[in-house]
Amino acid sequence: MLKEPGTITLFAGPMRSSKSRKLIEAIRDHERAKLKILVVKSPEDTRDGDKIVAKEIVDGKPIIMMPPLNARFVNNKRDVLRLVRKTHCEVFAADEVEFFGRWFVDLVQELAFERKMIVLLAGLDLDAWRKPFGIMPQLLAHATYTPKVQASCFVCGRLAQFTQKTGGDPRKRFEPGDFYEARCFRCHVMPEDLVAESLGASIVIKVSS
Numbered sequence: 001m002l003k004e005p006g007t008i009t010l011f012a013g014p015m016r017s018s019k020s021r022k023l024i025e026a027i028r029d030h031e032r033a034k035l036k037i038l039v040v041k042s043p044e045d046t047r048d049g050d051k052i053v054a055k056e057i058v059d060g061k062p063i064i065m066m067p068p069l070n071a072r073f074v075n076n077k078r079d080v081l082r083l084v085r086k087t088h089c090e091v092f093a094a095d096e097v098e099f100f101g102r103w104f105v106d107l108v109q110e111l112a113f114e115r116k117m118i119v120l121l122a123g124l125d126l127d128a129w130r131k132p133f134g135i136m137p138q139l140l141a142h143a144t145y146t147p148k149v150q151a152s153c154f155v156c157g158r159l160a161q162f163t164q165k166t167g168g169d170p171r172k173r174f175e176p177g178d179f180y181e182a183r184c185f186r187c188h189v190m191p192e193d194l195v196a197e198s199l200g201a202s203i204v205i206k207v208s209s
């Protein structure tokens with residue numbers, strides 16, 4: 001569905017909740033309307049190179065659900081405004097927006113409310129400790145539309161709104177790799193409580209209780 005100029009849409013939810021798929025679908029809708037679109041991502045989001053990819057886990061393996069989108073890496077507001085001028089875009093889109101700094105909050109307000117652009121975003125609302133992730137609270141406050149998306153818990157199948165880190169370094173907030181699942185509040189475990197987990201066998205060893 002096409003959004004009006006001067007609006008910000010932010011799809012927010014845990015890992016594996018189809019946020020990227022919804023963002024890509026929204027971008028394709030605006031492409032079909034022949035609008036010029038600029039798609040960006042943060043250099044900190046090192047997964048999938050310069051592509052935005054919608055993946056789902058099927059039988060324990062990530063499957064790419066739709067053709068990926070090309071994105072431009074941007075480091076600051078100046079980078080984006082230069083690209084906006086160069087491309088004459090009417091729509092600005094970004095995935096995994098939790099990785100951007102505070103400048104991004106000012107940027108999207110300027111694009112939507114001063115330049116009358118359509119802004120389409122997706123991001124992780126909470127980190128693996130269930131804490132608001134980066135600039136997401138500010139973006140959710142300023143956004144016009146904030147569809148919250150959920151997933152099915154990877155353990156019990158019930159409604160999942162949290163992200164479980166299942167491997168890697170338990171102190172790191174984000175690591176490239178498939179170390180993340182959606183889990184419900186019953187099945188979610190804090191990352192520091194996971195010392196080792198074999199992804200294949202799902203062996204979880206708790207160091208504290």
Ligand SMILES: [Zn+2]
Binds near residue numbers: 185188
């Ligand atoms: Zn569960």
